[in-house]
Amino acid sequence: MQQQFTVTGMTCGHCEAAVTRAIKQTDQAAQVKIDRAQNLVQVDSTQPREALAAAIREEGYTVAA
Structure with missing residues (x-):
């Protein structure tokens, strides 16, 4: 299921990696796309x-939304 989150506080590539790692720890099969400029995290996951x-x-x- 495709889900979108508005995530504030991501300022660099390390931040993106930390968010991706956190999601993957919850669901190893999750597909994660991050648009840091828009504060958007798109996740395709069954969780x-x-x-x-x-x-x-x-x-x-x-996580705002």
Whole structure:
């Protein structure tokens, strides 16, 4: 299922890698696309939305939507 999150606090490639790693720890098969300039994270995953959002928050980023 395709899901989109607005994630603030990503300022560099390391941030993108941290968010991707957090999502992949929740779902190893997830496909992740990040548009840092737009603060968008698109995830194709079978995991519940809240589980993915929680993983991103645990890395220290704010999930707005």
